[in-house]
Amino acid sequence: MNEMQKSAQQVDWEALGRSLGYSAEELQTFRSHPNNVYVAENAWRLDKWWIVAEVTASHGCAAGHQAGDKIYFSASGTLETAKSPSRICLHAFPGLASAVAVIQERIISGLDPNPSLFKHIGCIDVGVQCGGWGRIAFDVYGVPTSCETTDEH
Secondary structure, eight states: OOHHHHHHHTOOHHHHHHHTTOOHHHHHHHHTSHHHHHHHHHGGGGGGEEEEEEEEEEESOTTOOOTTOEEEEETTSOBOTTTSOSOOOGGGHHHHHHHHHHHHHHHHTTSOSOOSSSOEEEOSOOOGGGTSSOEEEEEEEEEETTOSOSTTO
16 A cells, blocks of 8 residues: 555545534535545645744844744644744735745645745845835745754754
8 A cells, every 4th residue: 555545544534524614515515626635635744744934034023033033833834823932923924824835735745845946935024225114034944843943954
């Protein structure tokens, strides 16, 4: 039995439907889309990763982000508030959402989650030189959940 066959057998569709609050009809509709089935059958891979957005540069940030700060997401895309700074600037999220989605796609596909392209992102503020307030730059990368520290990226 190959990895794809094994993972396909592990999907508990009724439990998934309950966790999403789906009716039986909605679960059937969900399962009628091949992409949803593919993701559900490979979602077990997400449990093996954290997604980290590490501040690499910050200037004029009203939220006070500093180089070295790390914002953590589960690989399923939820902000891990207990592992992240207590204040996170809302203007960081548009870029982070795109970067997290790229890493999620790579994990679901069984690829190395750390992309070569678009791993450096910034907040949407253009910085004081261009009429804004400040600017944050991030490196976004995946770290195995088995790692005690994220210094190994």
